[in-house]
Amino acid sequence: MNLAAWLLWIxxxxxxxxxxxxxxxxxxxxxxFACIVSxxxxxxxxxxxxxxxxxxxxxxxxxxxxxxxxxxxxxxxxSVLLSMFISFLSFLITLYSVGYISHExxxxxxxxxxxxFIGSMLGLVMAGNLVQLYFFWELVGICSAFLIAYYNYRETxxxxxxxxxxxxxxxxxAFLFAILLTYAITGTTSLDAAISSLQNISRVNxxxxxxxxxxLIGAMAKSAQVPLHVWLPDAMEGPTPVSALIHAATMVNAxxxxxxxxxxxxxxxxxxxxxxxxxxxxxxLLGALCSLVSTDxxxxxxxxxxxxxxxxxxxIGLGFWHGAIFHLISQGIxxxxxxxxxxxxxxxxxxxNIDELSGLRKYMKxxxxxxxxxxITMSGFPPFIGFWSKDAILYxxxxxxxxxxxxIGLSSLLTTLYGFRLIFRVFxxxxxxxxxxxxxxxxxxxxxxxxxxxxxxxxxxxLTQRFVDFSFSLHIxxxxxxxxxxVLLSGLGLTFFIINKYKTIxxxxxxxxxxxxxxxxxxxxxxxFDIIYSRTINKIMPSITKLIRRTQTGMLxxxxxxxxxxxxxxxxxxxxxxx
Amino acid sequence: xxxxxxLYTTSIALIFLGLASLSYSRNLIKTMMSFQVLxxxxxxxxxxxxxxxxxxxxxxxxxxxxxxIxxxxxxxxxxxxIQIYKKYxxxDPYRLRRLRH
Amino acid sequence: MPVEITLLLCLLLIxxxxxxxxxxxxxxxxxxxFYSSVAxxxxxxxxxxxxxxxxxxxxxxxxxxxILLTTVVITGEANLTIGEPKRYIFIIIIVSLLASVLGIxxxxxxxxxxxxxxxxxxxxxxxTYRPWDLLILIIILAASMVTVLNLLSRTRE
Numbered sequence: 088m089n090l091a092a093w094l095l096w097i098x099x100x101x102x103x104x105x106x107x108x109x110x111x112x113x114x115x116x117x118x119x120f121a122c123i124v125s126x127x128x129x130x131x132x133x134x135x136x137x138x139x140x141x142x143x144x145x146x147x148x149x150x151x152x153x154x155x156x157x158x159x160x161x162x163x164x165x166s167v168l169l170s171m172f173i174s175f176l177s178f179l180i181t182l183y184s185v186g187y188i189s190h191e192x193x194x195x196x197x198x199x200x201x202x203x204f205i206g207s208m209l210g211l212v213m214a215g216n217l218v219q220l221y222f223f224w225e226l227v228g229i230c231s232a233f234l235i236a237y238y239n240y241r242e243t244x245x246x247x248x249x250x251x252x253x254x255x256x257x258x259x260x261a262f263l264f265a266i267l268l269t270y271a272i273t274g275t276t277s278l279d280a281a282i283s284s285l286q287n288i289s290r291v292n293x294x295x296x297x298x299x300x301x302x303l304i305g306a307m308a309k310s311a312q313v314p315l316h317v318w319l320p321d322a323m324e325g326p327t328p329v330s331a332l333i334h335a336a337t338m339v340n341a342x343x344x345x346x347x348x349x350x351x352x353x354x355x356x357x358x359x360x361x362x363x364x365x366x367x368x369x370x371x372l373l374g375a376l377c378s379l380v381s382t383d384x385x386x387x388x389x390x391x392x393x394x395x396x397x398x399x400x401x402x403i404g405l406g407f408w409h410g411a412i413f414h415l416i417s418q419g420i421x422x423x424x425x426x427x428x429x430x431x432x433x434x435x436x437x438x439x440n441i442d443e444l445s446g447l448r449k450y451m452k453x454x455x456x457x458x459x460x461x462x463i464t465m466s467g468f469p470p471f472i473g474f475w476s477k478d479a480i481l482y483x484x485x486x487x488x489x490x491x492x493x494x495i496g497l498s499s500l501l502t503t504l505y506g507f508r509l510i511f512r513v514f515x516x517x518x519x520x521x522x523x524x525x526x527x528x529x530x531x532x533x534x535x536x537x538x539x540x541x542x543x544x545x546x547x548x549x550l551t552q553r554f555v556d557f558s559f560s561l562h563i564x565x566x567x568x569x570x571x572x573x574v575l576l577s578g579l580g581l582t583f584f585i586i587n588k589y590k591t592i593x594x595x596x597x598x599x600x601x602x603x604x605x606x607x608x609x610x611x612x613x614x615x616f617d618i619i620y621s622r623t624i625n626k627i628m629p630s631i632t633k634l635i636r637r638t639q640t641g642m643l644x645x646x647x648x649x650x651x652x653x654x655x656x657x658x659x660x661x662x663x664x665x666x
Numbered sequence: 667x668x669x670x671x672x673l674y675t676t677s678i679a680l681i682f683l684g685l686a687s688l689s690y691s692r693n694l695i696k697t698m699m700s701f702q703v704l705x706x707x708x709x710x711x712x713x714x715x716x717x718x719x720x721x722x723x724x725x726x727x728x729x730x731x732x733x734x735i736x737x738x739x740x741x742x743x744x745x746x747x748i749q750i751y752k753k754y755x756x757x758d759p760y761r762l763r764r765l766r767h
Numbered sequence: 768m769p770v771e772i773t774l775l776l777c778l779l780l781i782x783x784x785x786x787x788x789x790x791x792x793x794x795x796x797x798x799x800x801f802y803s804s805v806a807x808x809x810x811x812x813x814x815x816x817x818x819x820x821x822x823x824x825x826x827x828x829x830x831x832x833x834i835l836l837t838t839v840v841i842t843g844e845a846n847l848t849i850g851e852p853k854r855y856i857f858i859i860i861i862v863s864l865l866a867s868v869l870g871i872x873x874x875x876x877x878x879x880x881x882x883x884x885x886x887x888x889x890x891x892x893x894x895t896y897r898p899w900d901l902l903i904l905i906i907i908l909a910a911s912m913v914t915v916l917n918l919l920s921r922t923r924e
Binding site for chain 2: 770773774777780781784785787788793796797800803804807810811814815816818819822823826827830831834835838839841842843
């Protein structure tokens, strides 16, 4: 029995309630405990990776013998690789949050929720059957909702947390329905068995199409894809380490992980592949366009997350799930780095609004360098890892369909635009606000440095190749390389000119043209999804609730009539069944 | 075999009597009495499962449980009825408005 | 245990319960309830379950009757009515249900049931039943509909 693989997720889950006990000792003890536990989880994942030879599913206790349900974990390349990545990022971000929330008094709640989240995310990745995956999926959603609403004295934070929970709930319902259908058809929920039998049935039975669609909806809600993406930009109300961990690097990748597990089934259904590609491309473009106009650093990064995960969905839709996993890892690294840098700006300066920030380059050198590296990697400049992952996907696209490659090129251009827009607005120019005396505290800078280091070494790529059998050799096709470089450099140049040199001209142009103002308003409202949803719900719900309220009379006699009628119906059915 | 059939029939009849009267009653004490008739029917139904050959102990234990729970529910219900009468002066469920909306 | 004794006792049980729910005066109602619990107890004793019989008697005919009597005394001797003009519907329901269940059970003894091919639909038994059973089922449905309609019309209070 692979003890490391079991303890890896059990340990943070167990230690989450222990934080409450340890908080009686003091604040330092809690912080030390949280960092130690996440470090031990990381070490355990390394041990599981080192001893990994062949894929296996391990079972222990008989959970529900009737349903053939065991407590099992699946140890194969994807889960080992992802668990290493997640535990490493969690450890770094726990270190970071020691510095970030050093001013808050509700640290117990924070650390216990973070540990619960780490344990459940690792449990999700290592889950061996669908029911266990669903269990941890829900748990991750709950932790995310609570952590978004961490500043519970702010009403916007509470509402954002509730909104996140509500929207992901739609996906959860679809996911649950898909699991029930799978169990009804195949009689098992164990990952290997269920998926292979679904794959075999898929030619014969149309219900597999419905099951895969429901899985896709679940993944869409959790990973914030169009049209269920509305929770992610508002989820930036939470503390920045929460945004970095949950909404950039780990939880939003749960949907991608689910789709990777379901890939054998989806690849038999071409219509579903096309649907995944459409969803991915739509999110890609929507995220990129909306982050061009956002005025809050974290909101820009949130929309950027939506866009990058759209790229991952698109890659899965192409059938190239190895590229999706690799892009998952590289996106996690640079997005977490971006969020950590934004967090240090928030800590030192106090505001994240771009309009109020400028000229921070001289005063916050480390943050500036980290953010610069994050944006460069995000845009995809070679030789950083962002380039390799995007290039892999681009290469596969060109092999299949050149038109879509243009869309990806356009999105790369937009990525460069909004990334460097942030850099030029926030870090260049003359300092308007009170000059910060010093940079962020050291404990916040260390994880950022580690992540910066990771953006240009080849360790992520080598690990992915070893575990996921990612046989994309790093050949550099000169055409794609040159095209990419042209796109990137032109984006950089465009940004430089618009923001820096000809700023006043462009500002005047934008403020005078009515059309551009309307486009800007449209983009800032997130393509109007929020407004459509709230108006629809506000129209439908009151009439439904009034209808249902009328059945709840307080009178015993009416309720007993319901019981009487039900008993009569049951007897009729029973007598009929005995015939 | 005939006996079982007769007993089952009476138990169904008692259950329906109790349920119908429970839906109709304009008086809370009548409600409690119809609940008791309902419990009679259920106990009889539970009991008739065990009369073939020797006595089946599972059914007897279940009847015991049912008797005890029925007794507790009735006592609590009657205590509440006394309190309701003290507060409202009437035993008509349609007149007890304060908790309804 | 001869069948006739069981039949007699069951009839007694049903008659006393019905009477207890129909009477308007409280004391008669209570006495009838007491008798019905005694009848049930005798049924228990006949079939040899003395333990249950004893406990049943002690609880229902002993404790609960006393509690009911106490409650009735405390709250004053109120008239127990079931709703004046609707009493006959009450009896129709009971009789129809009894007739249906009894009829179905008896008919299976007199004419053994033909092997009916299960069709697998939810209401498939409607089409595979014999006409007598179908009639009884329709009576049940009609009675329940009449009940529901009557009761719902009374809630305009």
